[in-house]
Amino acid sequence: MTTATPDRLDRAVLKLAAVLVLGALAPLLDSTIVTVAIHTLGAELHAPVSTVQWVSTAYLLALAMAIPITGWSANRFGAKRMWIVALALFLAGSMLCGVAWNIGSLIAFRVIQGIGGGLMLPILQTILLRAAGRERIGRLMAVVTLPALIGPILGPVIGGLLVGHLSWRWIFYVNAPICILAIVLAIRTLKPDPEPAAAALDVPGLLLISPALAGIIYGLTQVGTHGGFGHVAVLVPIGAGLILLLAFILRRSPLIDLTLFRTRSFAASTALLFLTGFGLYGAMLLLPLFYQQARGETVTAAGLLLVPQGIGSLLARVAGGLTDRFGPRPVVLAGLALTTLGTIPFAFAGTSYALLAIALVIRGAGLSAVNLAVMVGAFRELDPQHIPDASSTTRIMQQLGGAFGAATLAVILQNQLTGHQAPDAYAHSFAWAIGFTVIATIPALFLPKRRALE
Incomplete structure (x- = not known):
């Protein structure tokens, strides 16, 4: 592979990134579209809210359980093959969801979707990081993370249009053209996989880590339902998940290479990925609810x-080059400073819409810069053979951090709503989010500050 300059991604890598980003767009759009349609699904399938929530919960649990196997599968069967398998699973799950005849079948088919979605992002990172080289990771991440920005912008709009003008089934059928095109382009564009490794799957390790993640995340999803962390429906699955996770660590399973944490930049980055789930991604839960409950919007x-937050994120694409x-x-x-600055106006009741829009642009830019740079910190000092394991591990930390952050801020918000009017309750909750963001600066101080040696 040749490049025109050492600071630019060559055309072949950009083409590869475009093909993979197209495929990653499907699950990211799907998540936001389904969230918008939850109420409609309950009405159409005659199911209570507690049951309909499993449409999202089952998907999330399946996604989390699939992540640990991605590193092994990419090494054993090849990243190209597994990327196509992941797309095919997501496509099959989408089509089955579209023909679901009741809420139970829909929830079951969402599991298939979740497995495909869980495999996608770690495999995408593995393929691209192997192709681009460590010295241009920042620029590469600026391309790779585009679906994560486009999804929240387009998802609610597309979801609203589909639910308002077509059958609910089209919120799943809309994935078909994206997945089919992504599969065709992957077959034509991705290079053949090298000779696969012959490592056997550590089944006992998988039977520890996958249920561990599912238990922890399920318990966290119950926090909001039961009003806190002290309920048995929360403590039992989280406790069981933590015990299984500890057993997995003590086993030293080859499924995930825990020696990666000996690299200071990787350890600091994964800690930061977890902590940013509280102040950065947990606050994402508050924002749409704030406009609906505190401001009375639809x-x-x-x-x-x-x-505006999505626009700010797009403007921050330059952070990739700055990180390199x-x-x-x-x-x-x-980025943490910008995120804090952009969240402060939400901590005051009565802030004007114009100021909130400006704040969201700033917050989006900061959030995007943090996301880009922390992923660079995770990968830039690792050898290429460690990329599959690192991709799985970073994805796990993102999922756990986001789940813990959402659960924690949900409890804070519920407690505030019991004693305050909605505007004041949200102002206090956003103040907590700011505090969590400030705490995230601690592991950030252990990240590399200079360009890695080439």
Whole structure:
């Protein structure tokens, strides 16, 4: 592979990134579209809210359980093959969801979707990081993370249009053209896989880590339902998950290479990925609810009011090049500062819509810069053979951090709503989110600050 300059991604890598990003767009759009349609699904399938929530919960649990196997499967069968398998599973799950005849069948088919979605992002990262090289990871991440930005912008709008003008089944059928095109392009564009490794799957390790993640995340999803962490429906699955996770660590399973944590930049990055789930991604739960409950907006209007955050994220794409040039640490710290600055107006009741829109642009830019730079910090000092394991591990930390963050802020919000009016309750909750963001600066100080040696 040749490049025109050492600071630019060559055309072949950009083409590869475009093909993979197209496929990753399907699950990211799907998540936001389904969230918008939850109420409609309950009405159409005659199911109570407690049951309909499993449409999202089953998907999330299946996604989490699939992540640990991605590193092994990419090494054993080849990343290209597994990427196509992941797309095919997501496509099959989408089509089956579209023909679901009741809420039970829909929930079951969402599991198939979740397995495909769980495999996708770690395999995508593995393929691209192997192709681009460590010195241009920042620029590469600026391309790879585009679906994560486009999904929240387009998802609520597309979901609203589909639910409002077509059958609910089209929220799943809409994935078909994306997945089919992504599979065709992957077959034509991705290079053949090298000779696969012959490592056997550590089944006992898998039987520990996958249920561990499912138990922890399921318990966290019950926090909001039961009003806190002290309920047995929360403590039992989280406790069981933590015990299984400890057993997995003590087993030293080859399924995930825990020696990666000996690399300081990787350890700091994964810790930061977890902590940012509280202040950065946990606050994502508050934002749409804030506009609906504290400002009285409709679901569609709330989605449109959040568009400035997506615009800010797109503007922050330059953070990829800055990270390659100056290292992850200064970019992450600057991003955390911007995120804090963009969240402060939400901590005051009565802030004008215009100021909130400007704040969302700033917050989106900071959030995007942190996301880009922390992923660079995770991968830039690792050898290529460690990329599959690192991709799985970072994805796990993102899922756990986001789940813990959402659960924690949900409890804070519920407690605030019991004693305050909605505007004041949300102001206090956002103040907590700011505090969590500030705490995230601690592991950020351990990230590399200079460009890695080439």
